[in-house]
Amino acid sequence: GAVVSQHPSWVICKSGTSVKIECRSLDFQATTMFWYRQFPKQSLMLMATSNEGSKATYEQGVEKDKFLINHASLTLSTLTVTSAHPEDSSFYICSASSLDPGSEAFFGQGTRLTVV
Amino acid sequence: DAKTTQPPSMDCAEGRAANLPCNHSTISGNEYVYWYRQIHSQGPQYIIHGLKNNETNEMASLIITEDRKSSTLILPHATLRDTAVYYCIPNRVLTGGGNKLTFGTGTQLKVEL
Numbered sequence: 001g002a003v004v005s006q007h008p009s010w011v012i013c014k015s016g017t018s019v020k021i022e023c024r025s026l027d028f029q030a031t032t033m034f035w036y037r038q039f040p041k042q043s044l045m046l047m048a049t050s051n052e053g054s055k056a057t058y059e060q061g062v063e064k065d066k067f068l069i070n071h072a073s074l075t076l077s078t079l080t081v082t083s084a085h086p087e088d089s090s091f092y093i094c095s096a097s098s099l100d101p102g103s104e105a106f107f108g109q110g111t112r113l114t115v116v
Numbered sequence: 117d118a119k120t121t122q123p124p125s126m127d128c129a130e131g132r133a134a135n136l137p138c139n140h141s142t143i144s145g146n147e148y149v150y151w152y153r154q155i156h157s158q159g160p161q162y163i164i165h166g167l168k169n170n171e172t173n174e175m176a177s178l179i180i181t182e183d184r185k186s187s188t189l190i191l192p193h194a195t196l197r198d199t200a201v202y203y204c205i206p207n208r209v210l211t212g213g214g215n216k217l218t219f220g221t222g223t224q225l226k227v228e229l
Contacts, residue, residue, distance in 0.1 A: 006159070034216060043203075044160070044219040093159050097215040104150065105215035107159035 002028050004096050006108025013084055013115055020080045021111045023050075023094030029074035030096035034105070035067075038091040050077040050094075084115040118143040118206035125224040128198075134191040136223050138204030141185040147208045149180060150217070151189045153200040153225075160203065160219075163189065194227045201225075 003026040013019050023033055031052045036044040048069055049057040056069035068080040077096075081088055091112055095105045121139040128134040140149065150165040164171055164178045166187075171178045177190040191198055203222040207215060 004159075036219075043221055044154075044217075046216065046218065049216060091157070095160075095215065095217070103215070104162040104165060105217060106162065107152075110157070110159045112157070 002026075002096075002098060002106045004094065004106045004108045006094055006111055008111060009109060010112040011114070013113070015085055015115055016083055018080055018082045019084055019113060020078055021092055021094075021113075023077045023079070023096070023108050025075045025096045025098075025106075028096075028098040031074060031099065033071060033077040033094055033096045035069065035077075035079050036093045036095070038093060038110075044093060047079075050079075052077075081113065084113070086115045089113055089115045118147060120204050120206065120220045122202075122204055122220065122223045124221065125226070128191075128194045128225060128227050130195055130227055130229055131193055134194040134198065134225055134227070136189040136191075136202050136204075136225065137186065138188070139186045140204065140206045143184055143206045144208065147206040149178070149184075149187050150205045150207050150215075151176070151178065151202065152205065152217075153198075153202045154222075155197075155200045161200075163202075194225075196227050196229070199225060199227045 005024045007022045033050040035047045038044045047062045050069045050071040052071045058064045071077040093110045094108045097103045118140045151163040152160040154160045166178045180187045201222040
């Protein structure tokens with residue numbers, strides 16, 4: 001099946017620094033990718049929709065200036081957590097679908113962010 | 117988006133069939149029923165999806181009631197590696213691709229010896 005690769009798998013950073021997470025579709029093109037966040041013992045929550053060549057669409061309550069999304073090509077979307085704080089510590093997951101109508105979503109393996 | 121109701125947890129003996137129910141009584145006519153699972157600390161994995169007819173693949177079978185208000189995911193011979201949270205998600209595929217999924221709380225399936 002299709003593969004979505006996320007990098008890094010885990011990262012520890014200091015408060016106030018920024019962290020970039022990459023999401024790549026390895027064998028298909030995706031005009032749209034999605035970013036989710038998951039806190040311990042909770043379900044995935046959609047943060048934003050990443051659109052190739054245009055601005056991302058953020059869900060209510062998600063700060064666009066804090067979570068910068070760039071979707072510069074049909075196979076790469078990046079999420080940058082700016083000025084990270086301990087409360088940003090979470091499991092971040094991306095997903096992508098091919099352009100085929102009805103295609104299922106494929107998820108990256110997730111990135112565990114710990115802000116100290 | 118349609119809301120779903122799933123039991124919070126289920127246990128299953130290894131080798132037995134695991135039947136995971138989902139109620140989606142408010143599903144729209146153009147929404148598919150997708151099933152995903154998430155093994156601890158990993159990204160979700162696609163299992164199967166269907167619209168009206170029952171579906172089967174190498175992983176599982178999906179039984180959708182005639183009124184489409186509920187469905188059941190069947191893992192025919194559960195193994196320990198099937199221990200995961202299973203999510204039932206009604207979803208309308210966006211035009212031009214893209215699968216914006218709304219995750220509920222899912223069912224924690226525990227497969228035991």
